[in-house]
Amino acid sequence: MTSDNNTKEKQPMTIHHRLKPRSLLARITLYFALFLVLFIFAIWLAIPPVANWYLTDFYKQQNRLFSADDISVNFFPPSVHLEKVRVSHEESTELELNRLDIQVSVAPLFKKTAYISDARIDGLFVYASQSQNAWNIAGLNIPLNSSNESNNTQDSGSEISKEEHTQPQKPSEQQAQENPSDGSMAWRLVVPKFEFNNSQFKIHNLLNDNITDSIAIKYLQVEDLQNQGLDVSGNVALDLNFNESNLALKSNIQYLQFLADIKLNSLDINAEIKDFLHFLPKEYRPLSGNINTSLQGNIKQVGATEFEVSLPSVDMNLNKLSADVPNAVAQLDTVNVRLTNSNISNTSNGELSATGILSTSLEKLDATFEDNKVQTQSFNLEVNQFALNKEGNAISLTVPSIELKNNNLQYENAKTKVSNNSVHLQLGNLVATIAEDKTLKLSTSLSSELNQSSLALDQLHLNNDRMAFDIEQLEVVQSDDKLNAKTAQTKVSNTHFILTESENVLASVGQVDLDLPTLRYSGTAYAATLAHLRLADIELSNLKDAPPLTVLDSLTIQDVNAVETHAEIKSIDLKGLRAHLLLDENRQLINLATLPAANDASDQNSTAHESTTNSSSANNRTNANNSEKLDNSTEPNKNTDLNNDETNSNKFALRLHEFSLSDNSYIQILDKSVEPDLDSTIDIDQLTATHIDSKDPNSVTHVLLKARNGKYSTIDLNADIQPFANKLTMQSKLAIRETELPPYSPYIAQALGYRIDSGQMDMDLDLNADKGQLEGNTHLVFREFDLGGRQESSKVVQTGAMPLNIAVGVLKDGQGNIELDIPLEGDVDNPEFKWTGFLMLPIKQALYKASASYLMQTFVPYANVISIAQIAGEQILKIRVEPLEFSFQQGQILPEQHSYLDQLNALMTDKPDSQVKACGIAVLGDLGESDELTIAEPEQQNTYLNGLANERANALKDYLVGKGIASNRIFVCAPQIDRDDDAKPRVALKF
Template sequence: MTRRHFRNFVFFPFSFLVVLITIIWIATPFIAKHYLTAYFTEHDKTLSIENLSVDFFPPKIDMKNLTLTDQTQSTMSLKHAVFEVRIWPLISRTIHISEAEIDGFNITVAQQENDWIVAGINTAQYINKEDIKTEENSETSDQKESAPWKIELPVFSFTNSRLSLSRQPNLTAPAELDEISLKALKIKDLSGEGLQWEGDITLSALVNQASLSLNSQFNYSPELINADITIDKTSLSIESFQHFIPAPFNAGKGQLNLDSRFQFEQKQVNGVVSYKLKNLNFSSTIKELDLELNDTDRVTTDATTLALTKASVHFFSADKLEASGLLDLQSKQSTFSQSDQTIQFSQLAFALPIDVKRNEQGLTANIENTTLEINDLLAALDNLDVDSKALNIGLTDVAFSMDPQEAITASLSSQIQSKVLSVKQAENTANYELFNLSNTLSLTKGKDILSAQNDKLSIDIKGLNALQGDGKSLSLETAKLTVEQLLADIQLPADNQFEPETQQAAPILTGTNINFSSQMLDVKMADNKRMAEWENADINELSFTQQDETFELTLTQLAIIGLTLSEALTTTKDEQALLPLSHIGKITIEDIAANQDGAKINTIVTNSLKVNLMIDAEKRIENLVFVEEKKQASLTPTLKGSTSPKNTDAEVIIEGTPDAEQNPAFKAPYYVILNTFDTTGDSGIYVQDNSISPTLQRSLEIDTLSLRNLNTQDKEQATVFELKARNGKYSTLTSDVTIWPLADKLTMKSELVIKEAELPPYSSYIANALGYQINSGQLDLDLKLNSNDGVLDGNSHVLLRKFELGGRKESSSVVSAGAIPLNMAVGILKDSNDNIDLEIPLSGDINNPEFGWTNFMILPVRKALYSVSSSYLMQTFVPYANVISIVQFAGEQLLKVRVEPLIFEAGDNQLNDSQDVFLQQLLALMRDKKDSQLKVCGITSYLDLGYETPPKSLDADTQAIAKTLAQDRSNHLKDYLVEQGITSSRILLCSPEIDLSKSSKPRVVLTF
């Protein structure tokens, strides 16, 4: 190439190009400013740019201090912006932005109805143009796409910028103002080609007063998305977003602090998308929250923190996922209120580790250790108030699995501790100081059965108190329950659903090795009525199995120490305390086996058994608190035949009734088998009866009280009862009874021996039967009584020492009473030592409807007394045989004095010679019994009126005649006795009477 050629084809073109580029480079800023200024001037805006620099080698734009203003204020400003692109990468279709920076960019945006005004320019004017461009772009998109360009951006910074947003969708409402401040937005190592991008983004911004900080590294492609995201120093307040929040939530207050870091991965393999979230550490704290949910619901909290750490989630599909992590919730001074219901607490802490997997083998979940702690809990709900000082719940080794056939297996171990809890419901209250529970629970659900198993259950409670509104109360110092195993097996219906109408087997419940102990139990019906109290109670090795009404139970030992039953308490200092109905120093029951048909007990031992019977003036048991006073039945014993069915009855009914199995009205008796019952220690019975005068106060000290071989299942088994007791120092009672309780009719052998029993204290109880009070006397009784199939046979040897009955012994009282008094008979029977010695045979058939135990015991004594003394009494009244006759009646158990009437001739009212013997004996009796008074009643018979048979009625005149006749007979007899020296005041006349009975006779009836 010649020099001319070089100059014409190289130098000059190159020089021209350099000059042209230089001119463009120098002119471009001015041209750009000119057109930009002209554009904004058309919109009544003023644009100023302090410096605008455009470079071509390499391409670079540098702008400083751009300001866009309208008549009143700045609508957009830019402190500094620079963009630089490298040229050489363009050859390889790569846009490499070597430098990109925006600093101090401020812009105002306003929404007015449907118009958006950006930097003071209404964008509505560009809508049509945008539509045209969209159509052009759609046509271009139909052409074949070329290879995508690659973009590289090593660093991009967007700092100290602000967006002022004003929204006024409705011009009648005030505008809503928001300000978004971008402290820093940095993008590093951003590169992408087509749909594949990667880079690092850091963001720090303010929205109103809310701060946001974000850092993310991402890698994006259609097949794989990876992102490492960090959110920290983020603080959001409700006040900053009030106009974005719907009512009534926008009236709330509070601040949310958010910190989070996680890695996100989205992968697509063979058209299947999976999501993975790993290394998730999330923490959110709400402070000073006061939020109204609606007109009645409100939530407040001083500080609540929710944290999720070391978490990961891998989601393949709804049927395949994995999740793990630790969820932690902390809350302080929080309140939830709804209408008149409120729940609040000072502190709540909840920690939940999560490990969940679901795949083609089923669903599994494992939780290593979960804790819940609530302090100072207060709950005021409908008719329920709860106050808890501290509640701690811990769950360990939680495991759950479900296979594709929905067979379920679950297990967990739990620890629950509650301190100082009180509950109030209406007028009922309950509280305790400490409650502890620990157990291991497992659940298995198969195709046709559901099993729940509870192992190593332990429950402790201290300081329990409960009070009902009706005055009933319970207090318990300590109690502990341990259970080795509880098992429930539930048969599922064919469709594996629980429906009440579905016919299915009843659940099977099983308990193994249950132990219970308690101290200081006190149960009251009211402040002045104690139902039961004990110092200590233990249940050892209780096991049971139950299905519907069928059950089996075994118990090694039941022991209660210091048991008090039914005690009337004093409410004031002036009241005198009553003894409890029963107090047992210790009761021990060993080796119990029971089922729905009966119970077997090996031994029962009571130590220091005390029974106190306190009877008030109305014959009510004062220290019996289980029954209201007005409902207490009479204490008078009424012994009747038993109406309880026996085994023979059951056999007859079952064998004789074809549909007995379908008829549930009859059930065979519940059998009881007791090998041994003993009472030891200082035992006794005390009776205080204020219903009699003088008050009875007697104590019976028990030396021996035992029962052997009680068996209501074996007809051939005899039961032996033995009693040895003392009353005071000298009176003793011994009883030995052998009875066959299952015999069809009463079968027994018994012997009762009483020595030196003082009788006066019991006078009031037997006064009605004897007819007299007992003034003195001592009893020795040797009773042998046997029964064979209900037929009683026995003998009673009775020795009465110095036996004296109250009442007068004069003969006049005998005549006045009409019956021979028992005290007279007693006096007749005494020997030279003032004793009465009787042998009394006893016999009777208890199956006889007329048989009664009272008559069986008392009447033989009366009969013995009267039988021995009857001959003497007959001789006593021989001189007055025409006037007085002795009648023996009531099975020869009573003697009665009967005064014969004075008989008249029909129609006669005068005394005659035929009556002389009667009148002389009557006159002698009146002179002998000077204290007696005689009642004289004249009676007219139908014979006096001339009738052969008694008429149905009499007219008034006939009645007057008849009564006059009867009255004359009474007058004439009184006149005779007065003429013979009998004081007239001793002779009492009664109203005349008419006797129309068929056997009536004209007479005067005499009564002493």
């Protein structure tokens, strides 16, 4: 029993000894765990004061004050909490944090996931300043001396990274780089929500005019943020201010497996330009304005080089821009750019496409660039649903419609000024392509309207009230330096076009209407069809103090077909032509406006003055020189044997079927280079020319003219002429009726040798030309035709010579008419041929021969009164009417004068149609030796002499009337005084 008991007693002891090591281990573990807990607890308790003490001491060394209401670090779960943290320097805050909370979940860490369940920063303020050698950020000085090497390293690293990024790798290769070969998975970051609110960063730059920038973050919220390697996804909301500029963003970002999907729910930027000026050079800082941008869209990357951008709405506004930078000063009210429903995509094979609707507007621009100034009230551009595609090197653009509007545009520089009240331009169905071979093709329809346009070049001004043009189906192809173009229809309408110089109108057109059905151009070849062109209310050269040179009611051109070698026109019709040809003393057009000379104005003026002086001295307003200027000499054709086809092969040919001029047209000629001034008007009732063909030298043009000169004179021309033959060939009939001749006397004075005092002319001219040889006949009828004498002396009275102009009177029939038939012939190729001499010399010879023969036989019985002598063959017939001489102071007829007066009475009796003009003449010898007269005033002397001269003329008339001559056949001239020393008292007679 004892042994059993002993055995029983020993067993518990064995068990006790077996359990003792385990109990010790448990105790050790328990103690270690307790120690660890106590240690961590101690650390947890120590961290806030230690951190506070350390940071206080650290910032104290930086001469800064640090304070914090709460610094907390938790381990279960891991989290950090900061509250009311502040760093200050001399009562200025450099760092302030209202609150910071960061909490990490522990369990996901075992799955290599950092799950930040709480992340919040509120009320962060950081002040940073830059000096020449260091940055001070939140009270911490960061030297810049050692930054160069790091910058170089960073630059080289960035260049390497850029090269790596510029060579995109396949996703599998990049994943292989990111995921090691051991198959370990990259860490994953998950943040359900991150908030960064009410924070501000101030950056003071001592190197840049002590500028301080402020970056204020109202809120930055990131939700559902997930990141693993390069994969990122999440929602971002940001509201940030930079100085006074604001950026607001709401977006969803997904970048998974190298495929990006970024949704921009909204992006709003409101920027003040002045907030960014200090980043620019000083000379570009005088800028101000506001930029406002609003954006919505989606950006997708569907491959390494494939992407899609969808932008439902993009609005960009620039407001109140003011700039005063080198070479430019500008003021701008607003610029608005709106892009809607736009899409941009790029495929893996490089195909690029872009579509959308673009709207642009501009208000109140005033800009000056050097000496160029631009102003406009408004500008609007609408591009509807454009589509741009690029495949390889081929590019295509299609736009259903483009509309441009502009109001009050002005451009000005030192020499040019352009203004336009409004422009409205529309392009429809625009298609433009650039092929692989660089061939450009363009097709569109165009409609435009311009109102109140003007262009000024120095003193030259061009104004246009309204211009509108429409082009349908315009097609342009440019290839190999050749341009091909064609249109289906072109219409132009223009209202009141006017070109002026100072106060003079050079040209003006009231209305232009053009209808161009087709136009084709290919290199140097072109083809055009003009259905209708009408210009109305045309004025040319309308000077301030003179009537316009030309006025035309309308010019109409119908049915034109033109190619590069020739053109064919159905008709040209002019209505209401009013031409005023005003010639000055030098036979220069008074009312011809000229363009102002750009250079050498003084030289031109001096040359013009010299020319005028020489012209004045050469043209003493004499009949001979004036007539000479009308001569038109024709040089002989030296190439008479040239083939017509060779001559015209390189010339542009024109064929006109009909030309007409009608509707109250006239030409006024005022010539001040002759005495008296010519003022004549030719009214054109009808002028037509048919079948004009410059290509065919043998073509015959028919010309028909019906005109009037004054109320009663008529002109009728009917001619067939070959205008493009090498030598003049024509058949013509000209009939002129009741033309008053005196106005044209100065022009024919040289040919006839005498002035025309009076007379009417009827002429029937049949003139033919065969290869330059003229042949024809002129039938002339002169009514009341009187030729006057020449002024060959400065004496008041020329007596004693009776020229041919008096003798011509004897040719008149009982009705006072002269009728002549004159043959005409000549060679226009003769260098001495002159049209004036060709027409007038035969008339002169016919008149001379007939009158000379008659006078020689008629006036011999009256030798005491009339003497006749022929001088220089047929050139001068000297007919002298002897005066009735008186003695000094004699006023009445004496018996010794009866013989002369009886022959004069017989002459007038034999010639009952003759009339005589008696001009009494007194001389200085009539004053005698009377003291009363010799000492009298000149006015009294003239009164006496004029009375005596008048008494002598009346005495002659009384004598003839007493002999039975009718008093109405004798005319008494105004008394005259001859002051020559050898002058004799007399009565001069003129028949």
